[in-house]
Amino acid sequence: MNFFPEKLEKIEPSGIRELFSKAKGKANVISLGIGAPDINTPDGLKEALKDAVFNNFNNYDLTPGNKEFREAITRNYKEDYGVDYSSEEGVIVGCGGVQIIYVALQTYLTPGDEVLLQAPCFLTYPRQVVLAGGKIVWMPSTEDFSIDIEKTKESITDKTKFIFLNFPSNPTGAVMTREELKAIVDLAVDNDIFILSDEVYEYYTYDDNKHVHIASIDDAYEKTITVNSFSKTFAIPGWRMGFGVTTPDILRPILRYHTYIIANATTPMQIALANFMHTKEAKEFKKYVKNEFQTRRNTIVDGFNSIDGVKCKRPKGSFYCYANVEETKYSDGKDFSERAFEDADVVVVPGTEFGPNQDNYIRASFGSVSVPQIEEVVDRFKNIL
Ligand SMILES: Cc1ncc(COP(=O)(O)O)c(C=O)c1O
Numbered sequence: 001m002n003f004f005p006e007k008l009e010k011i012e013p014s015g016i017r018e019l020f021s022k023a024k025g026k027a028n029v030i031s032l033g034i035g036a037p038d039i040n041t042p043d044g045l046k047e048a049l050k051d052a053v054f055n056n057f058n059n060y061d062l063t064p065g066n067k068e069f070r071e072a073i074t075r076n077y078k079e080d081y082g083v084d085y086s087s088e089e090g091v092i093v094g095c096g097g098v099q100i101i102y103v104a105l106q107t108y109l110t111p112g113d114e115v116l117l118q119a120p121c122f123l124t125y126p127r128q129v130v131l132a133g134g135k136i137v138w139m140p141s142t143e144d145f146s147i148d149i150e151k152t153k154e155s156i157t158d159k160t161k162f163i164f165l166n167f168p169s170n171p172t173g174a175v176m177t178r179e180e181l182k183a184i185v186d187l188a189v190d191n192d193i194f195i196l197s198d199e200v201y202e203y204y205t206y207d208d209n210k211h212v213h214i215a216s217i218d219d220a221y222e223k224t225i226t227v228n229s230f231s232k233t234f235a236i237p238g239w240r241m242g243f244g245v246t247t248p249d250i251l252r253p254i255l256r257y258h259t260y261i262i263a264n265a266t267t268p269m270q271i272a273l274a275n276f277m278h279t280k281e282a283k284e285f286k287k288y289v290k291n292e293f294q295t296r297r298n299t300i301v302d303g304f305n306s307i308d309g310v311k312c313k314r315p316k317g318s319f320y321c322y323a324n325v326e327e328t329k330y331s332d333g334k335d336f337s338e339r340a341f342e343d344a345d346v347v348v349v350p351g352t353e354f355g356p357n358q359d360n361y362i363r364a365s366f367g368s369v370s371v372p373q374i375e376e377v378v379d380r381f382k383n384i385l
Pocket of ligand 1 (some may be wrong): 096099
């Protein structure tokens, strides 16, 4: 008997998750597959969680999130970007950034609505758009992995409901400038399109590149849902702690939906983060991780570019590099990834996971490998090539 529901046949399984489980069963594997930091969660945050549990913060809490936690989140945006969100009506806490994107799309999309996604993008977006009954419209990227604004203009119709922005980007590490982003914001505002800005890598920008909080650009605030997460910021992807900030008008219907999916996000985690996120240790941790990732980025980019046929731009942010392998002996990024796994015990992800026309690319995460491991990967690639 086939019980597999038809509505899920259009949703491909996650190639990255499959690689993740394959790699777990093999010895000597170095994985540049999954997008998670290998750095230990700060001790102060672990202590704060223990305290929250032992102080009996184990009950249900409010649907939008714990009050003190929401206040701590809005304080961040005021201090970092000068944007005032209402802690009472403008914050939603969920089980990871992914769940916030899910509830936003499920709330606002009606069948046939169009969603503009950059190719390449985080693989969850297209799957979630389809799950919510929407239609994906791909926005091409320029040479430097920015959104091609002129081509995007031509894709807007009266059905366009959302435009997704994700800078710093997964998978390319691109960061667009404020001026470039303003042109996209204007396009969205003029055409009455919601902006979903996924800013989970906001703290990881390198050299002179600065993160731009989209809602801080002119009229963007009124149309933007910002998604964020503590998975990467404090190295706690397993805690499943994400949130959104937006206007009360945009949030109200989302919260109605949210109530019936999760009721509220895990209480002790929220208390722990509320008590930890503005401490000196938290600030130092963010600085330490950023420096560590910048060193890894330099090692991996220089290493990859020293391999014949591999070309890799220096990512301005996030912890991925997106390398072109077109000129290697392998036929494409998929073939490269398969050979890397079978012959070199290295996991990288083929570009095809991230959208159309990505056949020539592989994504390598340097979030969970040390500098010596990166050097070892470069040696292994040189050997198989
Ligand atoms: C761009 C982007 N958004 C969201 C997420 C997921 O974050 P969370 O763990 O909070 O669900 C990821 C994880 O890799 C990501 O790369």
